[in-house]
Amino acid sequence: MTDRRPRKLKIALAHNVRPPENERTQAPLADDRFAEWDSPETIAAIARVLEDHHDVTPIELNAEAYENLRNLRPELVFNMAEGLEGPAREGILPSLLDLLHIPYTGPSATTLNLCLHKARANEVLAYHGIPVPQHRILTTVPASLDAFALPAVVKPLYEGSSKGVRDSSFVQSLAELQHEVQRILDTYHQPALVEPFLAGREFTVALLGNPPALEVLPIVEIRLDQLPETANPLYSYEAKWLWDVPEQPLPIFDCPARIEDSLRGRIEDICRRTFEILECADWCRIDMRLDQTGTPHVLEVNPLPGILPNPAENSCFPKAARTKGLSFEEIVHRVVANACERHGIC
Numbered sequence: 001m002t003d004r005r006p007r008k009l010k011i012a013l014a015h016n017v018r019p020p021e022n023e024r025t026q027a028p029l030a031d032d033r034f035a036e037w038d039s040p041e042t043i044a045a046i047a048r049v050l051e052d053h054h055d056v057t058p059i060e061l062n063a064e065a066y067e068n069l070r071n072l073r074p075e076l077v078f079n080m081a082e083g084l085e086g087p088a089r090e091g092i093l094p095s096l097l098d099l100l101h102i103p104y105t106g107p108s109a110t111t112l113n114l115c116l117h118k119a120r121a122n123e124v125l126a127y128h129g130i131p132v133p134q135h136r137i138l139t140t141v142p143a144s145l146d147a148f149a150l151p152a153v154v155k156p157l158y159e160g161s162s163k164g165v166r167d168s169s170f171v172q173s174l175a176e177l178q179h180e181v182q183r184i185l186d187t188y189h190q191p192a193l194v195e196p197f198l199a200g201r202e203f204t205v206a207l208l209g210n211p212p213a214l215e216v217l218p219i220v221e222i223r224l225d226q227l228p229e230t231a232n233p234l235y236s237y238e239a240k241w242l243w244d245v246p247e248q249p250l251p252i253f254d255c256p257a258r259i260e261d262s263l264r265g266r267i268e269d270i271c272r273r274t275f276e277i278l279e280c281a282d283w284c285r286i287d288m289r290l291d292q293t294g295t296p297h298v299l300e301v302n303p304l305p306g307i308l309p310n311p312a313e314n315s316c317f318p319k320a321a322r323t324k325g326l327s328f329e330e331i332v333h334r335v336v337a338n339a340c341e342r343h344g345i346c
């Protein structure tokens, strides 16, 4: 991991800001449209950190973004913009920046779009021998159980921040499966992804740097046993945004995860290989779960990890970093330094 601070740069902070009415405390359960976007507080906190060393201009990823970036001509873009709609939304900003020859933090449009499509990403990983759950992609409600292994998890094909992954996504019967597939098709206007439920412990792993200096931060266990008693064993939208609030955080993260060295080694190895196979850059967070036999599987890869500045709020990447002795500020500076090194900006 690099400690070298780049010189003072003209940086654009590319983001999408969550509208005030969609702040988590007020967000109606049905409207998770902006769940992936960052709050004004998070964007301001990252801007403040960058301003310690750089000239910073926030740029919202909207229809004016290309013109704004072209006029500003930053030397680097700090990319935290998720885009709004469609399976290629995360690739929009990197594509615009490629067109303008402006370097940015994080990976290319190819990687961002691939990781957003959970099935395609897992197929690529499976090709390289990384354990992933099997899946079926459904564009219609199934009439029979056919080849579905139950219990199963039903989720939107290309969403993040647990959008669409509800407590009810854990299905144990044909009727539940049909109900959830219908819900995904109707609400998210995209195919439903059905995977066998991996019943073991869940972990999330933050990575910082680039190969060969890629660092795996302390592993976070998602303690699903800390969910409300009636909840299904998923880190669902309810678990993330409704049951876990800053005023009363759920004790759901255990970091460093209490696991034996051999499992830690296996998880770290899978994460490093996954980062390289999918061509992630600068940072990333990988969600994993054990199956019944204790084999770690990659659930999904987040190449633009979310980070909340307030340590009172549960946020996986900052939690892992803090365990390693890295502050929120250091995460941001290291991501910039990693990108500068990769792009040859000194």
Ligand SMILES: Nc1ncnc2c1ncn2[C@@H]1O[C@H](COP(=O)(O)OP(=O)(O)OP(=O)(O)O)[C@@H](O)[C@H]1O
Pocket (backbone or CB within 6 Å): 133, 153, 155, 159, 160, 161, 162, 163, 165, 195, 196, 197, 198, 199, 202, 233, 234, 235, 236, 287, 289, 299, 300, 302
């Ligand atoms: N096949 C599976 N087996 C067991 N649990 C699963 C499976 N798929 C998803 N889950 C559960 O659902 C949660 C959310 O799923 P997933 O990570 O795919 O959604 P996401 O919206 O992309 O998450 P993030 O908020 O990390 O972006 C997981 O953290 C896990 O608890």
Ligand SMILES: [Mg+2]
Pocket (backbone or CB within 6 Å): 162, 287, 300
């Ligand atoms: Mg996830």
